[in-house]
Amino acid sequence: MLPRGRPRALGAATLLLLVVVVVGFFLFGRDPEYGLQATATLDGDPYGSRNGSTSDLQPLLPPKCELLHVAIVCAGHNSSREVITLVKSVLFYRKNPLHLHLVTDAVARMILETLFRTWMVPAVTIRFYDAEELKPLISWIPNKHYSGLYGLMKLVLPSILPLSLARVVVLDTDVTFSSDIAELWALFAHFSDKQVIGLVENQSDWYLGNLWKNHKPWPALGRGFNTGVILLQLDRLRQSGWEQMWKLMAKRELLTLQATSLADQDVFNAVIKEHPELVHPLPCVWNVQLSDHTLAERCYLEAADLKVIHWNSPKKLRVKNKHAEFFRNLHLTFLGYDGKLLRRELFGCPSQLPAEAEQLQQAMAQLDEEEPCFEFRQQQLTVHRVHITFLPHQLPPPQPHDVTLVAQLSMDRLQMLEALCRHWPGPMSLALYLTDAEAQQFLHFVETSPVLSARKDVAYHIVYREGPLYPVNQLRNVALAQALTPYVFLSDIDFLPAYSLYDYLRASIEQLELSSLQRKAALVVPAFETLHYRFSFPNSKAELLTLLDAGSLYTFRYHEWPQGHAPTDYARWREAQAPYRVQWAADYEPYVVVPRDCPRYDPRFVGFGWNKVAHIIELDAQEYELLVLPEAFSIHLPHAPSLDISRFRSSPTYRDCLQAFKEEFHQDLSRRYGAAALKYLTALQPSQSRA
């Protein structure tokens, strides 16, 4: 009689294992002639069976919780965006812990370090490797491929990855997963003793050398292999003297060919041509290549299941292909996918979170869901994913009096950006509060705007949306932290500065000797507002005063909230010829220019109300002089009330919570500044809550 229950399942598992080995022998047994199996070439008939890829058998998935290693070379702003989409697609399907080995330049490192720190995905470890240090190892190879030197760096991975690392999956930034990467990892189990590199056949005729007259590709076995997805058996590669091998081959070919055309891929193919026993061909579905003259259709029309899409045309998503829409949709899925949903634990695998994330989780868990301000407190604790310099950005040249305009916005203020660029010719650091999908719309918006795409001195930082309340001060702090000039103009997105303001501020900073003296000052830029959609922006203070007298302009919030700017003393400003000092008063919230090491904004103020007021108190408490500049001005344009201000007005809880946070803020202030903070508390009248 057959055993039952657990023993029966075990028996089945053993039998299955046996079978897998036998089947594996059938399907993966090396062809002595080429080291290629029929299943992996485009010209065979590998897709007669329903599934098209042997991997559908999933014979040996790695054990639950086994750590999988992935290496990616990534440089610059655009590749950093690309790699995030790749990583999202991997995370979406993965069920194993991952260790990402990222070879990055300084830009990509800055971006990705911030991103992964704030992303806090469980069971993902990141290690960075400095691409700068690798350049000498490969810069002797002339290369014509658009990936530049960075493409070639995949050749040196066996030398630079830790010796303890035996296997790694190497990915180009322009691939998208539509399956669990563990299935790819599982293919290592099919390597013979001699096989050290797993690759998919190249899905074009490039290496056949017949694409055009005098087309001289590097040598390759048949159609050659594509290196967008590589399985590297690192231990054996090192043992077999890989470093010498590829260098020798590259040097030999470079005697007759002037340069690589396809970067590392040419060298890999040249080595494989000479040593076919090194390659383990992978099923075509693991690297479906959508280059301009792709033959990938032969693969995907037959296969049941595509595993990895490779956008290996310089046109990327705009590649012409009759099925492009299909592939684009797969890619767009992850482009717009809300990354916070990938903060998923792996059930049954231990210790997945960094300490910081663990603490945060505990703090969140301690919040009382029944408390009236719960939503606010949850929002205050929320760590948003942050993608700094989302678009290409050039560092401003160091100038001692330079000023960066700092502001934050969400999607509904995008239309301000062009006007702002016209009014402010200097550097800007802008935090954008967007969903992943909106970030893509924003990208499109900038790319199609000649005004915006011409500006490389505007840094856009995406802070990804999470939670119901607008984290205004967290956004301001992100933009402030990324301002790289000595001074910052802390503005709001609805304001357009005077055309001359950028020059005038730099001149004022110099004249007032703010940097040379030990003078702590906040320069006040007086604020005005227009109530008309369209108006003719004043070219000078004189023109502004005329409009003011005509009732076409007002001082800012004159009707609704005069105390916010009254201390600026507009009457005095009319006549002023020189900067003048003003005193702090309750609820004062001017727009100011300060050194970039100024105090941060208090992140407890989320949603509407008191977010700037608290910051000005902080400046005053730290004894910044408030100096109003006589020629400076900035004008607020009209817009509909925000959702947050609407909620504030309609919800008593909202107002009560704001009051509670004001009080907590004052307690903290007393703690930090002692008796000096008393004046702020005295000024605070609970009944006079902002409305």
Place this chain on the structure above:
Amino acid sequence: MLPRGRPRALGAATLLLLVVVVVGFFLFGRDPEYGLQATATLDGDPYGSRNGSTSDLQPLLPPKCELLHVAIVCAGHNSSREVITLVKSVLFYRKNPLHLHLVTDAVARMILETLFRTWMVPAVTIRFYDAEELKPLISWIPNKHYSGLYGLMKLVLPSILPLSLARVVVLDTDVTFSSDIAELWALFAHFSDKQVIGLVENQSDWYLGNLWKNHKPWPALGRGFNTGVILLQLDRLRQSGWEQMWKLMAKRELLTLQATSLADQDVFNAVIKEHPELVHPLPCVWNVQLSDHTLAERCYLEAADLKVIHWNSPKKLRVKNKHAEFFRNLHLTFLGYDGKLLRRELFGCPSQLPAEAEQLQQAMAQLDEEEPCFEFRQQQLTVHRVHITFLPHQLPPPQPHDVTLVAQLSMDRLQMLEALCRHWPGPMSLALYLTDAEAQQFLHFVETSPVLSARKDVAYHIVYREGPLYPVNQLRNVALAQALTPYVFLSDIDFLPAYSLYDYLRASIEQLELSSLQRKAALVVPAFETLHYRFSFPNSKAELLTLLDAGSLYTFRYHEWPQGHAPTDYARWREAQAPYRVQWAADYEPYVVVPRDCPRYDPRFVGFGWNKVAHIIELDAQEYELLVLPEAFSIHLPHAPSLDISRFRSSPTYRDCLQAFKEEFHQDLSRRYGAAALKYLTALQPSQSRA
């Protein structure tokens, strides 16, 4: 020697098949005692092996292109939303054509018919079955479950589905897939000759009857089975006299138990208790049940891969569970997933699109990408997914003079809704242009607003975003088509009507005898604007005139676009005591009240400009009298310029394209109205393009 190439692959496939059969015997062989295998119960140790579920072997996926059948019972607005998320999750992972058999009430049918017609997903066929007709078949069973009568309808599926249908997967609306439904379908192959119902064990102690004192559940085998996911072998069920069987059993149990507690599930379990040979137990991962006292952890902590999540608590996503966040993230993935990305063809499967969609695809393909107005023409052709009555909605009681306010908006105008509800106590039909993710935010917004959630006479229709230009007239047409009163007030979302307008309009319609006479009239509601964020809304025409004289209000667009409303003749309106007739003039675009069978808006006008002007021309061409109402008014609130108006102002191409569409519109007009349309053409001066 072993055969090579194709014959070798065939050999392997044959061997594999053999093996699968053998392994299947080990794993799925029936236990003679219960008809249950150890692998399917919570108390066994089914998860000792890595994969936890036998389905990971994927031994017999259905053939490529095989049609899979799915049946779902769905009734009401909320379930209709739910089922779409379920369908999205199925479509995301599926690789086979699907036939959905939807048992619906009238509401769900209206919603889902519109949705699927506009969704145009390739290789998905829908058939509707009228739930009303099924009610007599099951209404004799008293039921305490929250699903009401609809839950019980699953029992009669074998009788009502087509006789030709041999197998069907039956799903509750509250399940989410995280795997390919073909893997579930493949489990039919493991049914023995007698097994007719595939079910996962119930993951709670409910049926053990020990949850509380005097808890008397229906009879079940052990923990019983959950019917959120069912495989029905319909042909054999019919042969075995299923209908008599379940009725007999239900009647017998109802002699001692007063009602079903868990609807169909109680009856299924009672039948299985009596006939255990009918059930084929499925691996637990195919129905991970997150009820309040779930034992599902025993399943998912061990399993490598969850296939289907079942939100079988009335709390749904708000269920308390220490891993709730994980499951919620899976669900939110599809809740916010952009449904248009699921318009993916199935490679290698024939004839997937309905004729309408095919034509559209061809029209799109014929557009010239290099033409300057390409983007506009593409937008004009775009068919947006439409989800009518996204939230619960009650039909207005039929009244001969009733008026529905019709408008459209996107996310940035949500804050208008509460004020609008206060100003307009009557029915509204609003089209919202949103992404899938925004639709969820909108849902949250309404649910947390006491003002909005109290109103059941406001119908919200989601038109899903697609393309770069705002399809303003398509949105208006959706809202207009769903207005169910005899008259409609065609307004814009930035306007607040006079508090009395709703009553006044109904009275005016009655007095003017618009319905009884053969009088075609458009009642003009004069439009004003305020430039202030906050102002005190006038309670009467007298108050309005005072504000107007004080310069606190203006006639609408007085500064920027006076010709849009000048023909309303505001001077005459000031004095008017009775409705007066005005004549059409170029660029006139008043807000009007018309019968709901009025002409539709011209969908060629996308983005900014001329969208209302063209509609008024159409009314005039059809000889609607334009009658200004002396006591009616509506006031526009300020907001920032839209992205579209900004683009219009900055892009000459945008203006040129608008001009081209105006001309095409006039040509169409001449074609339809002949010489009568000449006056519009004469009035059109190409130089006077709107700016």
